[in-house]
Amino acid sequence: MSHVLVLVEISHRGHIADSARGLLALAARLGDPVAVVATREPLADDVVAKLGSLGAAQVYQGRSDAAGTALVAPQVEALAAAVAALSPAAVLVSHSYDGREAAARLAVRTGSGVLVDAVNVRAEDGRIIANGSIWGGNYLVDSATTGMPVITVRPGAVDESAPQASAQVTAESVTVDAATAGVIDSYNDAPEVSERPSLLGAKKVVSGGRGFGSKENFALVEQLADALGAAVGASRAAVDAGYSPQTTQVGQTGVSVSPDLYVALGISGAIQHRAGMQTAKTIVAINKDADAPIFEVADFGIVGDVFTIVPQLVEAIKARSA
């Protein structure tokens, strides 16, 4: 079987990105998964073991002194070296900040087409086909390229895991042309958040909108999320107003989620917000305006005040689980 490369992002604190599991699972479906990493130091044993347990039979390490200081370029060099060495059938990358930039730069090097934001991939008649869910899931589109595809995969879209493997490491030095890369001066890490699930791939999401009126009041959204074991989301208006961090924005220009349950609180349901949540299995909305468009897509809607209803919900859910 041919190799399928997966770019595994490793944070500056040494954490393997959550996207690695799903990417390796898709790669295992298409061929022999190879995890490609770009780091300065040799890989720690626990990192190699973890990559094996996620399904990587081979780890291709591009070693560069610029890793951690040159923006994205070390990953591009590692991928380009791995492509040259292994002639893979496809390259899979997360549709993340670093991932898509690395995918794009690699594609120019290899003259390859990029299939963006896939939610699934499959091999059919010797071709690799990416399935995307575009414009808020209004359309499902299958696409392919004429040569080796570079595919970016939507974070959180893949549920499955690859069978475990035992990873063999190949290390190669790669050279980064500093003149063509941005420089990372320092990091401002977000505070490690509690036990709350991440929005990407969450099974339940509770989102709040401008209706909360202040950051203090937005805590009600978090309380309901915690009672349900859900991730916290927000509308763009709530993010713009500073009630919730930018990474929680759900919608066309934020995160697209497809949970079992989506609860929209004090959110009007603008078309751009719906684009990020309307493929949820069950949608619940609470809004004091009976004509709010969110009700057009809600399976269960309550016309009422979030300040009255949300505390009651939190109590009732806690009482049930007690």
Next chain:
Amino acid sequence: MRIVVLVKQVPDTSDVRKLDLNTGLLDRDAGEPIVDEINERGLEAALRYKDDNKGTEVVVLSMGPENAIKSIRKALSMGADSGVHIVDDSLAGADALVTSLAISKALERTGYDLVVAGNESTDGNGGIVPAMISERLGIPLLGFLVNMEITEAQVSGERQGDDGTANVHAGLPAIVTVTERFDYARFPNFKGIMTAKRKPVDTVTLAELGVDAAEVSSLDRTEVISAVERPARTAGTKIDDDGTAAATLVEYLATNRLV
């Protein structure tokens, strides 16, 4: 300093957008064509630098059909100095590799110190063209910026990441992409609208850019194999809160095993 702002004309996302199910391409007739909001934010950032730094030239560059001139004029009315319009029938349905090739050639022709693009368009959502341009031109990319500072010799800012942000910088020439954390754009005033009509727009074809057909055909192509429309969602139960709605909702969640 010459700042080139990349502008894409897209269908207004407040309208219902349609995909042509035969070609898998955007139906450009569905939805009012407008300047993508993210590009207006990028233009605003460039214009603010120009406001404070005399001698700055702001050029807007757009690749698109004939009617994309409307978006270029809009940008000129907001305060850009001149425009470049890449228009060529063979570019209809161009994928990112071809698009980035055409734009890179046009940038080389126009000249630039800083290129400002949006982090992703609202019709393609790829966010890959700027990175491809950086690779083609061999210049640094600072992508997904949440803020930006421009000086004579460099550009710097905070880049969004998965677990926070990073402080990044690059020497000029460079390309940046801005996110929605950049401010909304100014509105064109009357004087701007009047002078926009007289500002120069350089209209160029692929041949004029020196993009030869052989180079384009040597690139892999992306193809849509099939496209299906998902049925629209319908509204379910809606109740008025009479004091018992929370309890009814918890029952509903319990019945559906969601709590």
